[in-house]
Amino acid sequence: MSTPVSNVPLVTLNNGVEIPQLGFGVFQVPPAETRQATLTALEVGYRHIDTAEMYGNEAEVGEAVRESGIERSDIFVTSKLNNGFHDPDKVPEAFAGTLKALDIEYVDLFLIHWPLPTIDVDYVDTWKAMEGLLDGGHLRAIGVSNFQISHLERVIAAGSVVPAVNQSEIHPYLTQDPLREFDRSQGIATEAWSPIARGKVADDPAIKAIAAKVGRTPAQVVLRWHIQRGEIVFPKSVHRSRVEENFALFDFELHDEQMAAISALNRNERTGPDPDTFAHVPK
Numbered sequence: 001m002s003t004p005v006s007n008v009p010l011v012t013l014n015n016g017v018e019i020p021q022l023g024f025g026v027f028q029v030p031p032a033e034t035r036q037a038t039l040t041a042l043e044v045g046y047r048h049i050d051t052a053e054m055y056g057n058e059a060e061v062g063e064a065v066r067e068s069g070i071e072r073s074d075i076f077v078t079s080k081l082n083n084g085f086h087d088p089d090k091v092p093e094a095f096a097g098t099l100k101a102l103d104i105e106y107v108d109l110f111l112i113h114w115p116l117p118t119i120d121v122d123y124v125d126t127w128k129a130m131e132g133l134l135d136g137g138h139l140r141a142i143g144v145s146n147f148q149i150s151h152l153e154r155v156i157a158a159g160s161v162v163p164a165v166n167q168s169e170i171h172p173y174l175t176q177d178p179l180r181e182f183d184r185s186q187g188i189a190t191e192a193w194s195p196i197a198r199g200k201v202a203d204d205p206a207i208k209a210i211a212a213k214v215g216r217t218p219a220q221v222v223l224r225w226h227i228q229r230g231e232i233v234f235p236k237s238v239h240r241s242r243v244e245e246n247f248a249l250f251d252f253e254l255h256d257e258q259m260a261a262i263s264a265l266n267r268n269e270r271t272g273p274d275p276d277t278f279a280h281v282p283k
């Protein structure tokens with residue numbers, strides 16, 4: 001596969017590692033379709049893939065990365081610690097499993113998937129075990145996902161590494177401005193999951209009106225809104241035309257009033273679980 005020249009900006013994380021601001025997410029992509037979906041994304045030009053042990057498709061992501069013919073160092077791969085592995089003794093085993101499934105020499109970024117603040121393992125202890133993974137030479141950065149400000153405060157106070165990223169649900173109906181501001185103040189990069197609210201933004205009249213004005217699709221407008229807010233995004237699609245659509249974000253801009261109009265759609269509405277109460281641990 002040839003390596004198209006990419007115009008995706010790189011974000012420098014707090015340890016100097018660079019991550020493409022736009023990536024491809026594979027949540028709910030069935031394992032049987034993941035290899036092809038990932039290859040399609042890489043062909044289109046994406047160089048950042050977001051997976052997780054919980055998604056059950058790390059091996060297929062790894063296959064696509066290896067088969068793509070693209071230099072390993074030109075692709076950024078994130079995976080996540082599943083909820084059943086918060087016990088500090090289980091963290092190395094979980095990471096070894098991810099590394100084995102992906103089979104791509106190293107992982108760029110490994111996140112605690114959910115804080116699970118109500119279970120009997122303290123996520124601060126999980127974080128300290130995550131820090132230990134950095135010594136193994138197979139991991140470039142560690143971070144968290146779905147951490148609220150109170151969770152981040154405890155991890156930063158007790159840990160010796162500040163998370164490189166916090167990956168949270170963020171879209172026009174859940175703009176999460178206090179959390180983003182806290183991340184920024186601590187040097188933590190904000191990643192926005194479900195950036196187009198699982199496709200819901202495509203039907204929003206206000207977003208459709210802006211899209212008509214700028215001659216783009218609603219999804220492109222919302223993804224561009226994230227990019228201009230400085231967030232890292234990785235929309236998911238199993239359709240090549242949408243994978244292409246979601247990648248074409250760097251030849252137009254939204255002006256301040258359009259940005260503000262999209263932000264004003266906030267209604268603190270989650271599509272996924274609440275991190276303060278979510279406690280699902282697979283057996």
Ligand SMILES: NC(=O)c1ccc[n+]([C@@H]2O[C@H](COP(=O)([O-])OP(=O)(O)OC[C@H]3O[C@@H](n4cnc5c(N)ncnc54)[C@H](OP(=O)(O)O)[C@@H]3O)[C@@H](O)[C@H]2O)c1
Pocket residue numbers: 024025026027028050051113145146167168192193194195196197198199200202217219220234235236237238239242243245246272
């Ligand atoms: N850390 C976490 O807890 C967490 C949680 C959820 C997600 N994530 C990550 O974030 C990634 C993205 O989130 P997500 O998959 O939940 O939601 P999303 O990217 O906001 O939306 C994906 C949905 O929108 C549709 N879609 C994609 N492009 C579209 C377009 N241009 N126009 C209209 N509809 C479009 C897709 O359908 P088709 O596939 O049919 O095109 C799919 O149903 C995930 O894949 C995963 O990597 C992380």
